[in-house]
Amino acid sequence: MKAEINEQALLKGLANNDSKAVEALYKSHFSMIQHFVINNNGSFDDARDVFQEAMITLYEKVQDDHFTLTCQIKTYLFSICKHLWLKRLQQMGKYSTPLSTEEESVAVDTDIEAFEKKDAAFAIMDRALNSLGEPCKSLLEGYYLNKKGMQELAADFGYTSSDNAKNQKYKCLMRLKKLFFAQYNIGD
Amino acid sequence: MKTMDDIQLLEAIERYLAGEMSASEATQFETIRKNTPEIDQMVVEHSMFLHEMDNYAGRKNFAHLSATTFNNLFEAGEWAPIDEQSTKYKVIQLWTKYRKVTAIAASVGGFIALFTSSLMMYFSPSLNGSQVLQLSKAIEVIKKNQQVQGHILNEVKTKLPENAKLISGGSGFLIDTKGFIITNAHVLKGNGAIVINSVGQEFNASIVYADKASDLALLKIDDADFVQPKSLPYSIRKKATELGEEVYTLGYPRNDNDIVYGKGYLSAQSGFEGDSNAYQIQISANPGYSGAPIFNDNSELIGIINTRQKQAEGVAFAIKSSKIYDLINAAEKEAPKQTNVKFAKAAIHNGDRKKQISNLQHYIFNIRSFN
DSSP states (O other), rough: OHHHHHHHHHHHHHHHHHHHHHHOOOOOOOOHHHHHHHHHTOOOHHHHHHHHHHHHHHHHHHHSSSSSOOSSSHHHHHHHHHHHHHHHHHHTTOOOSOOOOOOOOOOOOOHHHHHHHHHHHHHHHHHHHHHHHHTTHHHIIIIIIIIHHHHHHHHOOOOTSHHHHHHHHHHHHHHHHHHHHHHHTOOO | OOOHHHHHHHHHHHHHHOOOOOHHHHHHHHHHHHHHHHHHHHHHHHHHHHHHHHHHHHHHHHHHHHHHHHHHHHHHOOOOOOTTTTHHHHHHHHHHHHHHHHHHHHHHHHHHHHHHHHHHHOOOOOOTTEEEESSSHHHHHHHHHHHHTTHHHHHHTSSOTTTTOEEEEEEESSSSSSSSEEGGGGGGOOEEEEEEESOOOOOEEEEEEEEETTTTEEEEOOOOOOOOOSSSSOOOSSSSHHHHHTTEEEOSSSSSSSEEEEEEEESSSSSGGTTTEEEESSSSSTOOOOTTTEEESSSSSEEEEEEEESSSTEEEEEETTTHHHHHHHHHHHHSTTOOOOOOOOOOOOOOHHHHHHHHHGGEEEEEEEOO
């Protein structure tokens, strides 16, 4: 019972970007993934990469208020990592024998699918932002990512008034949206 | 003052979506929205965009937090790499590699970017079809071209073998006086090639060596009709080029055999996704420019156009000219008999650009590959 409460607290912390929760998850579960990946043709770096992706998958899952986790965090993370690692091995053409593991795992196909969909959108936004050039990129990141106010941004970027900054932000945003929607398929 | 209205409208939409409007203001806005389909559409679109932006910000921030947490724990010695075969050397190697990653993650939160790029690497490092376009001409275009040019081809007898099918094409340029030509590997999708000079004369050529990884290939004109020039009006730069340097290109992007001039500037020292073998160039590049040389104002050849970014107009990528030397070294090992390139040392021309171009065009060829 106590363990279950702990898990819920961890997930809540994760949802709120609490570094303590993130640290606890790394401490409790990374070694398992490290063993698994290294025993299956991978390196320490591979384990780190795969685990990072699993953490992001879980993070994005708990952002939804209605999320449910039907298994232990450990089992969930392992299942995601196993799935991702298998896929990588196949892409590298290295996969031949079934993966060796003693851990139990659950089906995570839909979560992986959600992750990949978000990954695609993330890549489109990232490319769009990066092809904007400066000052547009930093201006929009300041406003939309770091949630800075127009006055603060005007000061940061040396605009004489927040109206000027607003004007510039508008122009930049129109360019970004054009780039973004050129790649992004609505309703897909 | 239309722009001002647009800015205010967008601001209103953002305030509405963020729930920052008072109840009466929101009701008013909703009425406008209901009666104006364009505005309703804008709200829907912007809401979708902001949602994706939130996802983007969320993932970026979390990826950074997660990577930093991992780094701190790793530095504190939480995990010893357990790889049985690993020697100390390997651990050190991992660590140096990993440090680099940390630095990038800290600066741009680029952990994800690294994942995606490493995933892409499995497909192909330089030929990433989804985000960059290779600039070789499509088969259909050339086919059409053949029809259009039918009568010309009858007058000047083509050197294409009978029944040969054109597969791909692009541009290329001489690197020595004996007829060695550099182009992109992806320009040569067929087994054979002919090259056409700027006045429409065709020459038979053989493919000496092609390296898909660097996307460069070496051709040799094997044709008695080819008159060897005494020298080349350019040299091939070994060192990197300065950011912002003005550059220009000459190539055959069009369906006819007219050479086309384009100018621009060097906009980044690396290519797509930080590829250090390439430059980013601000130039409008069209299909057919693949393999076209890029010159600076000192008549130095500094790069070879090979791709452009799909979503950004005017952004092209060029393989650094130093890679030509690497290719020749590899070719000398692979095909020593066929490769005897003597890089021509050019006198530096600082004349006006028009004169340079009319001179340069004789050394740049339209490449056609066939099966």
